[in-house]
Amino acid sequence: MGQGNGRRGNGSTAPAGDDLLLEVSGLKKFYPIRRGFLRKVVGHVRAVDDVSFDIRRGETLALVGESGCGKTTTSRCILRAISPTAGKILFKTDGGRVVDVATLPRERLRALRPQMQMIFQDPYSSLNPRMTILNIVGEPLLVNGVKNRQERIDRVEELLRLVGLRPEFMRRYPHAFSGGQRQRIGIARALALNPSLVVADEPVSALDVSVQAQILNLLLDLQERLGLTYLFVAHDLSVVKHLSDRVAVMYVGKIVELAERDQLFAAPKHPYTAALLSAVPKPDPRARSRRQPLRGEVANPAAPPSGCYFHPRCPYAIDICATDAPAFEEIVPGQWAACHRARELRLPGIALASSA
Amino acid sequence: MGDRVMGDGVIGDEGGGAVRAPLLSVRDLKTYFFQDDGMVKAVDGASFDVFAGKTLGIVGESGCGKSVTARSIMRIVDRPGRIVGGRILLRSAKGTGSNEIDLAQLNADGAQMRAINGGEIGLIFQEPMTSFSPVHTVGNQIVEAIRLHRAMGKQAARDRAIELLRLVGVPRPEGRVDEYAHQLSGGLRQRAMIAMALAADPKLLIADEPTTALDVTTQSQILNLLVDLQERNGMAIVLITHDLGVIAEMADDVVVMYLGRVVEEGPVDDIFHAPKHPYTRALLRSIPSVDSPPRRKLPTISGSIPHPYNRPPGCPFHTRCPDVMPGLCNVVEPPLVPVALGQMAACFLYPEVRAATAAPEPAAGGGRTPAPLLPTAVGRR
Numbered sequence: 001m002g003q004g005n006g007r008r009g010n011g012s013t014a015p016a017g018d019d020l021l022l023e024v025s026g027l028k029k030f031y032p033i034r035r036g037f038l039r040k041v042v043g044h045v046r047a048v049d050d051v052s053f054d055i056r057r058g059e060t061l062a063l064v065g066e067s068g069c070g071k072t073t074t075s076r077c078i079l080r081a082i083s084p085t086a087g088k089i090l091f092k093t094d095g096g097r098v099v100d101v102a103t104l105p106r107e108r109l110r111a112l113r114p115q116m117q118m119i120f121q122d123p124y125s126s127l128n129p130r131m132t133i134l135n136i137v138g139e140p141l142l143v144n145g146v147k148n149r150q151e152r153i154d155r156v157e158e159l160l161r162l163v164g165l166r167p168e169f170m171r172r173y174p175h176a177f178s179g180g181q182r183q184r185i186g187i188a189r190a191l192a193l194n195p196s197l198v199v200a201d202e203p204v205s206a207l208d209v210s211v212q213a214q215i216l217n218l219l220l221d222l223q224e225r226l227g228l229t230y231l232f233v234a235h236d237l238s239v240v241k242h243l244s245d246r247v248a249v250m251y252v253g254k255i256v257e258l259a260e261r262d263q264l265f266a267a268p269k270h271p272y273t274a275a276l277l278s279a280v281p282k283p284d285p286r287a288r289s290r291r292q293p294l295r296g297e298v299a300n301p302a303a304p305p306s307g308c309y310f311h312p313r314c315p316y317a318i319d320i321c322a323t324d325a326p327a328f329e330e331i332v333p334g335q336w337a338a339c340h341r342a343r344e345l346r347l348p349g350i351a352l353a354s355s356a
Numbered sequence: 357m358g359d360r361v362m363g364d365g366v367i368g369d370e371g372g373g374a375v376r377a378p379l380l381s382v383r384d385l386k387t388y389f390f391q392d393d394g395m396v397k398a399v400d401g402a403s404f405d406v407f408a409g410k411t412l413g414i415v416g417e418s419g420c421g422k423s424v425t426a427r428s429i430m431r432i433v434d435r436p437g438r439i440v441g442g443r444i445l446l447r448s449a450k451g452t453g454s455n456e457i458d459l460a461q462l463n464a465d466g467a468q469m470r471a472i473n474g475g476e477i478g479l480i481f482q483e484p485m486t487s488f489s490p491v492h493t494v495g496n497q498i499v500e501a502i503r504l505h506r507a508m509g510k511q512a513a514r515d516r517a518i519e520l521l522r523l524v525g526v527p528r529p530e531g532r533v534d535e536y537a538h539q540l541s542g543g544l545r546q547r548a549m550i551a552m553a554l555a556a557d558p559k560l561l562i563a564d565e566p567t568t569a570l571d572v573t574t575q576s577q578i579l580n581l582l583v584d585l586q587e588r589n590g591m592a593i594v595l596i597t598h599d600l601g602v603i604a605e606m607a608d609d610v611v612v613m614y615l616g617r618v619v620e621e622g623p624v625d626d627i628f629h630a631p632k633h634p635y636t637r638a639l640l641r642s643i644p645s646v647d648s649p650p651r652r653k654l655p656t657i658s659g660s661i662p663h664p665y666n667r668p669p670g671c672p673f674h675t676r677c678p679d680v681m682p683g684l685c686n687v688v689e690p691p692l693v694p695v696a697l698g699q700m701a702a703c704f705l706y707p708e709v710r711a712a713t714a715a716p717e718p719a720a721g722g723g724r725t726p727a728p729l730l731p732t733a734v735g736r737r
């Protein structure tokens with residue numbers, strides 16, 4: 001890892017002694033690019049390129065970053081919905097054993113599935129249009145041995161209520177529901193088997209604010225009651241700030257900053273994080289300003305720039321940024337960043353209400 | 357925004373000068389879904405105006421009928437849905453007089469509607485995946501959209517498609533133009549969708565949650581892009597989003613919908629700093645903000661959205677409203693009338709609304725004054 005996945009000796013971004021539910025290290029997912037008549041592989045999309053992080057039991061780790069940076073690919077690898085190209089995904093099972101999800105054989109993977117569930121980004125395509133809500137939410141129960149129909153109906157009823165849907169809806173098909181309603185169905189389905197890890201890929205971005213508030217409260221509440229651990233993929237930083245304990249910021253397949261929530265929001269160490277923070281729209285028309293969006297285009301993950309992938313867009317770039325890849329290092333305790341100037345720059349963050 | 361009188365769509369311009377007619381006036385629009393097991397009044401009497409060069413924001417709870425409103429305007433409501441009432445007046449400034457067409461009266465599959473849909477009006481769908489065909493490249497679909505509305509050769513249309521993709525910030529547009537929608541990430545798909553909506557230089561762009569699937573930096577770029585396009589060609593925008601931050605940054609006027617009805621409408625500053633309807637106030641309180649304390653329970657609106665088959669009598673919000681006045685709100689339906697300069701609300705807390713229905717004054721002595729204006733999300737210090 002010349003690229004400097006410079007983590008501590010034990011390879012952890014979390015303080016030693018923590019109860020880790022998930023340890024991801026050196027995760028890569030490359031997609032071949034094929035061209036021509038013979039479909040020859042002419043290159044690779046480096047969708048996830050050497051990503052490492054941990055998730056402690058019971059915490060919420062948020063994954064944020066620009067469109068196409070590899071958040072969904074990372075989450076799908078963790079659940080082995082797709083097989084990673086390289087890397088380890090160590091998961092501590094309910095039984096207390098540690099397994100590598102990246103290489104687990106299929107049969108054993110199936111036994112593990114109930115413990116890791118996903119809430120999807122797109123409530124429109126993630127629900128089978130030909131299944132009733134009862135069957136959609138009840139399917140994981142059926143697959144995992146709840147053969148008694150009445151028992152399933154009762155459990156589905158309970159789940160629907162849990163996510164704020166009327167149980168009478170259960171015999172309808174997804175098309176009759178609005179986006180927000182469909183997302184609740186997806187959450188009910190994900191919770192059906194009492195998972196320990198819930199990977200939520202943009203679970204509230206399709207929802208209007210009042211429903212979003214309910215779902216966020218619900219997610220927090222469920223976490224407290226069921227001891228859930230969340231990997232929370234989101235682009236809305238106000239939501240991330242509300243829900244997360246730690247935040248990992250991704251840029252073009254790599255994690256560029258990882259820190260405790262308050263630290264990251266108050267004093268970001270990577271210029272990309274600072275750019276993200278300044279782009280948050282404020283819910284006040286009087287605070288309107290002509291936004292200064294990041295210049296340039298998102299880098300192409302099939303042919304990323306030299307040096308620091310962010311350098312062509314970075315307002316603080318210096319010569320070395322174009323030639324050398326910065327190491328991912330602990331800049332201040334608990335705050336990791338991959339930026340040559342992370343130690344010297346004083347980047348603007350967002351003042352915290354508690355300290356304001 | 358000046359005063360406006362909904363009834364006849366006549367608008368007083370703030371300059372006191374020319375009276376501008378809206379580009380689009382929706383009046384008492386009703387779109388219902390007739391299903392075997394019941395009827396959903398998805399849009400039940402919505403009225404609003406859209407002006408050239410301005411952005412109208414539409415907000416409201418999931419399922420309140422925002423998308424169905426957009427689809428009604430485009431006349432692409434899915435079966436078993438149907439427009440059962442109201443007018444959708446599109447004015448085109450051909451010649452001197454204003455040329456007014458009621459889209460609600462057109463044949464949805466007719467030539468005239470097909471020319472308007474994608475021609476004068478562009479739509480950015482909420483669900484970009486389902487709006488691209490999986491069997492054609494994104495480029496070919498944009499080319500087709502261009503050629504449907506423009507006399508243009510294949511190569512010229514392809515060049516324009518690449519140009520449009522570049523305009524909306526798709527990297528390597530020369531390559532992406534030949535890819536399929538499933539090969540693009542969510543954000544790129546959304547940009548491609550916007551490129552397609554812009555294919556024929558529409559006068560009105562309806563953007564249904566255009567940035568919902570995008571991260572903030574991309575969102576900033578897309579919003580700036582919309583503002584630029586609007587400044588350049590005076591395009592009117594109807595911006596549908598649940599993101600009140602986006603509304604605050606983009607909208608000139610705001611329509612707040614609840615259960616298929618417009619419950620409040622006004623200039624953006626009033627909506628955020630002097631909201632009138634209890635539902636609008638509740639919405640503003642429920643936003644998590646980057647500068648509010650984390651992991652705190654957010655105030656939510658009590659109860660849940662009523663069953664769409666049984667909309668409540670009276671005010672649609674009365675089952676969840678903290679200010680409900682029994683005997684009035686659950687009996688009579690409050691109409692949307694002006695309650696302040698340029699601002700309309702459908703709520704019996706306001707004497708103007710009670711007067712408009714000749715509703716009985718609430719028992720306890722002449723109606724409450726609007727409940728103390730709650731500290732809104734924005735007013736917080």
Ligand SMILES: Nc1ncnc2c1ncn2[C@@H]1O[C@H](COP(=O)(O)OP(=O)(O)OP(=O)(O)O)[C@@H](O)[C@H]1O
Nearest residue numbers: 031045047067068069070071072073539541542543
């Ligand atoms: N099946 C695939 N084949 C080829 N490339 C792919 C495939 N799936 C994803 N990619 C590419 O991998 C990169 C990462 O995509 P991913 O969907 O993980 O991004 P994301 O961070 O979730 O983005 P968004 O915020 O838009 O959802 C993108 O460049 C995408 O085009």
Ligand SMILES: Nc1ncnc2c1ncn2[C@@H]1O[C@H](COP(=O)(O)OP(=O)(O)OP(=O)(O)O)[C@@H](O)[C@H]1O
Nearest residue numbers: 176177178179180389398418419420421422423424
């Ligand atoms: N094809 C359909 N068949 C039956 N009912 C439908 C159909 N499409 C929409 N509806 C109903 O119409 C109502 C309005 O739906 P619409 O999609 O307009 O909501 P929305 O305001 O766009 O919500 P969201 O914010 O979740 O996108 C909902 O109650 C929905 O269930």
Ligand code: SF4
Nearest residue numbers: 671674677685703704
């Ligand atoms: S009319 Fe009554 S129920 Fe409806 S919002 Fe106003 S006070 Fe609440």
Ligand SMILES: [Mg+2]
Nearest residue numbers: 071072121542
């Ligand atoms: Mg994604």
Ligand SMILES: [Mg+2]
Nearest residue numbers: 179422423482
């Ligand atoms: Mg919608």
